[in-house]
Each structure stands twice: as C-alpha cells, then as structure tokens.
Amino acid sequence: MATAGGGDCDRYRLDSRAWRFAVHRSEQDDIGYAGFEVANAAALTETTERLRSLGYQVTEESDDLKSDRGVLGLISATDPSGVRIEIYYGATELFEVPFVSPAGVSSFLTGDQGCGHYVLATPDLEKSMAFYVDGLGMELSDIIDWDLGPGGKFKLHFFHCNRRHHTLALIPVPALPPKILHHFMLETGSLDDVGRAMDRMERDSRIAITFGRHTNDHMYSFYGDTPSGFAVEFGCSPRDVDRSWSVVRYDRISMWGHKFVSAE
Structure with missing residues (x-):
C-alpha cells in the first residue's frame, strides 16, 4: 500500500x-x-x-x-x-488508519522485531563489524560458509539487535559489486501468504530462488527478482534468538530447497 x-x-x-x-x-x-x-x-x-x-x-x-x-x-x-x-x-503511527494489504497478505511480522532484514556486501568485514557491533550494539548470531561452486565461497555473518534471528547479514567481498544490497526480507503471518506470493511472482517469471528452509533461522521462504537487480525474500515461521543463544557456524545455507532459477 x-x-x-x-x-x-x-x-x-x-x-x-x-x-x-x-x-x-x-x-x-x-x-x-x-x-x-x-x-x-x-x-x-x-x-x-x-x-x-x-x-x-x-x-x-x-x-x-x-x-x-x-x-x-x-x-x-x-x-x-x-x-x-x-x-x-519517535516514528509516526497510524493506528487510526488500519493497514490492509492490497494483495491479501494476512499480516507482516514487525513490532519489536522491526520490518525484516537486509543483506549487504562489504569489502572490509572487520570495519563493518566494528560499525554495527561496537557502534550500533548488534550481536553476532552465526556464520554460514556459503559455497556457490564456480560462483565462489563466501563467509556470511548474521547479526541481531532484537528477537529476530538477524536484522543484518554481511557478505565479505574483495571489492564492492554493482549492487551493494543482495536482498531484503519480509516476514508474513502464514505459509499461505508465502505460497500466494510465489504464485504471483511465478506469473511474472520473477522467482530467483525456489522455496526452501534455511539452516540458521529455520525460515521457510523463496526469493523474487526486483527490477533493480537485487532480490526480495518472502518467508514465514523462523525461530527467534533467546537468552540461551550461542554462536555457531554452518556448512550449508539451507536444509532443503532454495535452488537458483536460471534466467532464460
């Protein structure tokens, strides 16, 4: 809207x-x-x-x-x-004008978790971590060693600042790519919301990565292409960070699914 x-x-x-x-x-x-x-x-x-x-x-x-x-x-x-x-x-609230999704999405999970997450490329991981951790007070959630085969290997770092598993993730790269933003994520209230969004994106041939479930936050999601060239992740039902959380690492980014869709 x-x-x-x-x-x-x-x-x-x-x-x-x-x-x-x-x-x-x-x-x-x-x-x-x-x-x-x-x-x-x-x-x-x-x-x-x-x-x-x-x-x-x-x-x-x-x-x-x-x-x-x-x-x-x-x-x-x-x-x-x-x-x-x-x-x-002191952001502006519009409780008097209820939000109604024009696409029929039941709800988006926001509130004390913010509006979602985003993933950035960084040429200097240590400096970026100093900014977000020391400067803004974020905490490391976990690390994934992402092997893309011919596309290279990347050590993704995920950070939280509330109960959401990650509000920010950083991809270390030697030099900044054409797009600094890799993707941003919106979390919905139900699996049906995700499925209906997939149907809409498939009609426009906009699926970039298929439906799957991530290893670290356990989110069920897919990724769609945007006209700007970065992606939007649309998902539901992840796990939250709690007081017993400890930092770990993963060898795979997804338990299943999340396959890249080749452009025709």
Missing part, C-alpha cells in the same frame, strides 16, 4: 507505522539508506556519543528531514560499505 511521499518518492506500509519502505526515483538503483530505531531521545544521544567516540562522523539531521521521515529525532552516519544509516526515535 503506497502512501504519499512527494514527487520523487513512494512510501509503503506493512503495519501501523506510517511507512516502512521508501522507493526514490534515482539513478542509483540500489539501497539508498537504512533506518534503525531507538527507544527515545536519551538512547539517540547515547548512540550518537558512542559512534563519535569510535571515530565515526555523525550528522544531527535537520528539522526538515525529520519532518520528511516523520520522526522526532534523527541522526545519520555512513557504514564502511558506503550505505547511509539513519538512527531515529
């Missing part, structure tokens, strides 16, 4: 928040920025001071940008991959 976003931007809802995703008209055709929420003004000040103490340049954003984003407080910094990261508090 699109919401008003000005002449160069469309914004989309997933829940009671005024918006969760923004699509800007731009030649970049990649991730433009990512937002992370803190509880209040004191938490925003604490995050600002921590990032600056680690040597990161932090901008306290203008009232105009805060108004555009619909938040009470907003800072920004740039991560080691060159992605603009915005940290905010």
Whole structure:
C-alpha cells in the first residue's frame, strides 16, 4: 500500500507505522539508506556519543528531514560499505488508519522485531563489524560458509539487535559489486501468504530462488527478482534468538530447497 511521499518518492506500509519502505526515483538503483530505531531521545544521544567516540562522523539531521521521515529525532552516519544509516526515535503511527494489504497478505511480522532484514556486501568485514557491533550494539548470531561452486565461497555473518534471528547479514567481498544490497526480507503471518506470493511472482517469471528452509533461522521462504537487480525474500515461521543463544557456524545455507532459477 503506497502512501504519499512527494514527487520523487513512494512510501509503503506493512503495519501501523506510517511507512516502512521508501522507493526514490534515482539513478542509483540500489539501497539508498537504512533506518534503525531507538527507544527515545536519551538512547539517540547515547548512540550518537558512542559512534563519535569510535571515530565515526555523525550528522544531527535537520528539522526538515525529520519532518520528511516523520520522526522526532534523527541522526545519520555512513557504514564502511558506503550505505547511509539513519538512527531515529519517535516514528509516526497510524493506528487510526488500519493497514490492509492490497494483495491479501494476512499480516507482516514487525513490532519489536522491526520490518525484516537486509543483506549487504562489504569489502572490509572487520570495519563493518566494528560499525554495527561496537557502534550500533548488534550481536553476532552465526556464520554460514556459503559455497556457490564456480560462483565462489563466501563467509556470511548474521547479526541481531532484537528477537529476530538477524536484522543484518554481511557478505565479505574483495571489492564492492554493482549492487551493494543482495536482498531484503519480509516476514508474513502464514505459509499461505508465502505460497500466494510465489504464485504471483511465478506469473511474472520473477522467482530467483525456489522455496526452501534455511539452516540458521529455520525460515521457510523463496526469493523474487526486483527490477533493480537485487532480490526480495518472502518467508514465514523462523525461530527467534533467546537468552540461551550461542554462536555457531554452518556448512550449508539451507536444509532443503532454495535452488537458483536460471534466467532464460
């Protein structure tokens, strides 16, 4: 469901928040920025001071940008991959206008887990981990050694900042690829939501990776192509991080399924 976003931007809802995703008209055709929420003004000040103490340049954003984003407080910094990261508090709620999916999705799992996850390429894993772990306070969930055969081997690192298994994953690469964003994920309320989405994407020949179940978060999902060249993962029923969680590693990214679909 699109919401008003000005002449160069469309914004989309997933829940009671005024918006969760923004699509800007731009030649970049990649991730433009990512937002992370803190509880209040004191938490925003604490995050600002921590990032600056680690040597990161932090901008306290203008009232105009805060108004555009619909938040009470907003800072920004740039991560080691060159992605603009915005940290905010006081987002706009629209409880009085219930969210209704135009495609009939029963619900999206958001709330205290945020809106999903995203996966970025990084040319310097240590610097990226310092930014997200030391700077933003994330914790490592686990690591997968992903063997793509002729496509190479990658050591994926997954990070959480709430009960969701991962809000961020990093793919170490020698140099940044054409797309920094590998994919982003939306979690739905039921397996039927996922199946119906697969039907819609198959009609448009947009399936990139088939239905499967991941080893680490146990999510049932598939991946669809976007016109921008990165993917969107659509899934349900993962496991959460709990107090007994310990970091482990995996040799495979999926228990079954998740096969790449060759372009014709």
